[in-house]
Amino acid sequence: MLTHSTILGYPRIGPRRELKRALEAYWDGRLSRDDFDRVGADLRADTWRRLAALRLGELPANTFSEYDHVLDTAVLLDAVPDRYRAAADPYVAMARGADGLPPLRMTKWFDTNYHYLVPEIGVDTPLRLAGDKPIREVREAQALGFDTRPVVVGPVTFLLLSEPAPGSPAGFSPLDRLDDALDAYADLLAALRAEGVEWVQLDEPALVTGEGVAEARRAYDRLGALTDRPKLLVASYYGELGDALPALAATGIEAIGLDLVRGGPVDPAALGGKTLVAGVVSGRDVWRTDLDAALHELSRYPDVVVSTSCSLLHVPYDLDAETDLDPALRERLAFADQKVAEVVALADRLARGERGVAPTARTAASDARSTLDSRAPYPERAASQAVHLGLPELPVTTIGSFPQTGELRAARAALAAGTLDVPGYERLIEAEIERVIRLQERLGIDVLVHGEPERNDMVQYFAEHLDGFATTRFGWVQSYGSRCTRPPIIHGDVRRTAPITVRWTRYAQSLTERPVKGMLTGPVTIVAWSFVRRDIPLRDVVGQVAEAVREEVRDLAVAGTSIIQVDEPALRELLPLRRERQDEYLQWAVAAYRHATSSAGDHTQIHTHLCYSNASEVVEAIDGLDADVTTIESARSGGRILGQLDGFGRGLGPGVYDIHSPRVPGAEEVGDLLDAVLKVVPAERVWVNPDCGLKTRTYPQVEAALTNLVTAARERRAD
Ligand code: MET
Numbered sequence: 001m002l003t004h005s006t007i008l009g010y011p012r013i014g015p016r017r018e019l020k021r022a023l024e025a026y027w028d029g030r031l032s033r034d035d036f037d038r039v040g041a042d043l044r045a046d047t048w049r050r051l052a053a054l055r056l057g058e059l060p061a062n063t064f065s066e067y068d069h070v071l072d073t074a075v076l077l078d079a080v081p082d083r084y085r086a087a088a089d090p091y092v093a094m095a096r097g098a099d100g101l102p103p104l105r106m107t108k109w110f111d112t113n114y115h116y117l118v119p120e121i122g123v124d125t126p127l128r129l130a131g132d133k134p135i136r137e138v139r140e141a142q143a144l145g146f147d148t149r150p151v152v153v154g155p156v157t158f159l160l161l162s163e164p165a166p167g168s169p170a171g172f173s174p175l176d177r178l179d180d181a182l183d184a185y186a187d188l189l190a191a192l193r194a195e196g197v198e199w200v201q202l203d204e205p206a207l208v209t210g211e212g213v214a215e216a217r218r219a220y221d222r223l224g225a226l227t228d229r230p231k232l233l234v235a236s237y238y239g240e241l242g243d244a245l246p247a248l249a250a251t252g253i254e255a256i257g258l259d260l261v262r263g264g265p266v267d268p269a270a271l272g273g274k275t276l277v278a279g280v281v282s283g284r285d286v287w288r289t290d291l292d293a294a295l296h297e298l299s300r301y302p303d304v305v306v307s308t309s310c311s312l313l314h315v316p317y318d319l320d321a322e323t324d325l326d327p328a329l330r331e332r333l334a335f336a337d338q339k340v341a342e343v344v345a346l347a348d349r350l351a352r353g354e355r356g357v358a359p360t361a362r363t364a365a366s367d368a369r370s371t372l373d374s375r376a377p378y379p380e381r382a383a384s385q386a387v388h389l390g391l392p393e394l395p396v397t398t399i400g401s402f403p404q405t406g407e408l409r410a411a412r413a414a415l416a417a418g419t420l421d422v423p424g425y426e427r428l429i430e431a432e433i434e435r436v437i438r439l440q441e442r443l444g445i446d447v448l449v450h451g452e453p454e455r456n457d458m459v460q461y462f463a464e465h466l467d468g469f470a471t472t473r474f475g476w477v478q479s480y481g482s483r484c485t486r487p488p489i490i491h492g493d494v495r496r497t498a499p500i501t502v503r504w505t506r507y508a509q510s511l512t513e514r515p516v517k518g519m520l521t522g523p524v525t526i527v528a529w530s531f532v533r534r535d536i537p538l539r540d541v542v543g544q545v546a547e548a549v550r551e552e553v554r555d556l557a558v559a560g561t562s563i564i565q566v567d568e569p570a571l572r573e574l575l576p577l578r579r580e581r582q583d584e585y586l587q588w589a590v591a592a593y594r595h596a597t598s599s600a601g602d603h604t605q606i607h608t609h610l611c612y613s614n615a616s617e618v619v620e621a622i623d624g625l626d627a628d629v630t631t632i633e634s635a636r637s638g639g640r641i642l643g644q645l646d647g648f649g650r651g652l653g654p655g656v657y658d659i660h661s662p663r664v665p666g667a668e669e670v671g672d673l674l675d676a677v678l679k680v681v682p683a684e685r686v687w688v689n690p691d692c693g694l695k696t697r698t699y700p701q702v703e704a705a706l707t708n709l710v711t712a713a714r715e716r717r718a719d
Pocket residue numbers: 399400401452458519567569609611692693694695
């Protein structure tokens with residue numbers, strides 16, 4: 001039997017981002033392979049010791065990664081595309097690219113803000129046990145005196161997350177290779193058994209999307225029937241299993257992991273006598289668990305292990321590090337270590353025969369705002385906007401941010417440390433705005449931006465200025481590889497108490513005759529990149545943020561701002577995993593955006609911006625935002641979005657400069673991309689702009705690239 005408490009996974013970046021620093025030093029050649037390995041080994045040892053000290057019953061292993069656990073699985077199975085095999089370090093080449101070799105495609109891991117590398121599987125990609133990472137970690141733990149349960153991405157999820165290798169025959173799907181993958185997993189299980197491993201956890205979160213049910217049945221019938229293997233826990237998370245639950249229950253596996261937070265309770269009889277690894281402590285938020293309610297739920301099942309709803313990868317390490325937080329708020333919070341303690345406390349109480357109490361009913365979903373706010377019909381408002389904007393055809397603009405220089409970061413740090421006072425800081429920001437305005441005038445940009453120098457981050461900045469948000473000092477969460485974010489925490493009703501951006505926009509506009517765009521982050525994106533309260537429905541939280549953005553839009557318009565951009569790059573990120581729930585979400589998300597922007601009036605031009613978000617899946621919703629101008633990532637993905645934009649009846653700026661790369665495109669290359677846009681969109685509605693903000697680029701790159709954008713636009717205008 002499993003001991004009575006466990007977790008599905010734990011953060012791996014290090015409490016002070018030790019792994020981030022070590023990785024970046026190793027990549028730059030500042031840290032030797034041996035020293036880098038030592039950092040990893042220390043982090044793993046600290047994790048096991050920490051979990052044991054918290055009295056967790058069963059410890060996971062193989063939750064560490066040098067970049068991404070999906071990539072680790074591909075390497076374990078030898079599913080490495082040939083083009084990377086000759087690289088000095090194929091793992092790093094797949095993750096980050098190498099000379100002339102772009103990295104694997106990266107995309108979002110389910111509906112989280114973690115990103116994984118997409119394996120490429122073709123008809124003859126090797127699928128065989130080639131690596132030993134889980135085995136090494138198990139041994140490493142044994143040497144420290146810990147028996148562990150290795151965690152590996154399961155075969156169905158691995159193949160569902162893969163894409164067909166380039167050149168695969170039409171109709172081929174990586175899932176067609178399931179039997180080959182199962183051979184490799186069978187070998188892995190036998191190898192782990194030989195190490196004395198008692199349990200293995202195979203993660204199958206993809207099953208909550210409703211896909212892969214028949215394949216899961218086939219896979220676990222086969223793996224379950226093996227005799228030379230450890231016991232199998234198949235873990236699902238991020239939602240309910242639906243039809244996949246009876247499929248798994250009918251196989252020979254020993255335990256099923258369910259996300260009871262997001263998935264809701266199941267009929268105990270539906271488990272087919274398997275042990276339930278009951279995810280009652282949420283791994284997706286930072287709130288304390290209602291222990292009585294969780295206990296009540298746990299006591300419904302005969303054979304149960306208390307667990308987290310998913311890996312704790314998505315939450316920060318330890319609340320104790322946050323000494324600055326309001327004590328009343330701290331009371332309500334739990335980070336990874338506090339959640340582990342909750343799991344242990346629940347297991348103790350369950351063992352004592354406590355049964356908890358049923359939870360009190362949650363606030364029902366409000367039906368607020370299902371109607372769409374609207375402004376005058378597009379042709380009418382476009383006409384009035386055109387009159388006072390007086391823009392040339394093919395207007396050139398940027399997405400908002402200009403390079404964040406070392407001076408700016410140093411000034412922000414000095415302000416926080418108290419060595420720079422507020423007026424001094426504000427003078428620096430104004431000087432930066434002036435520099436950026438002059439630069440854009442000199443380059444011949446038509447619609448200017450102030451450059452966002454006052455913002456460390458497009459969400460955190462607003463969080464710091466709105467009521468109902470808290471920000472942390474060490475609350476880092478891995479986004480991908482060595483990149484981490486510090487999501488703000490929405491803990492109460494969101495309210496705007498004073499204008500946030502108006503003074504900077506107004507200052508920028510005072511410096512120039514050309515229009516300067518006001519620049520805001522949209523309600524969905526602010527919520528998607530935060531930890532969200534859960535006592536009221538998500539759509540109500542978005543509604544509150546929309547109200548705050550609406551007030552800011554109105555104040556910008558009243559201050560005479562003729563163009564306001566409200567970015568929604570995360571529009572797709574809150575999309576429910578199950579298709580049948582997606583429409584409802586998109587409806588209220590679009591309604592929130594329109595509510596936020598309709599306070600602008602008809603003669604203010606509204607822009608929106610989207611990027612890295614598989615926009616093709618939500619094109620209709622983007623159209624529904626009803627923005628006068630939509631700028632959207634296109635250069636990076638080779639113009640793939642263009643095929644879907646012909647239905648757009650308003651202004652459109654598909655990116656013609658990929659800002660994700662240090663490369664500067666020539667004027668001719670930009671011109672070619674622009675011509676491709678002009679084939680699908682009538683010239684009078686086309687805008688010329690980069691794919692995204694310029695924040696991560698350097699000034700020399702930006703100046704050269706923007707010069708080429710202006711040149712290309714002018715040539716096409718002359719034509
Ligand atoms: C991730 S979208 C970024 C938009 C923002 N206005 C910027 O330019 O940085």
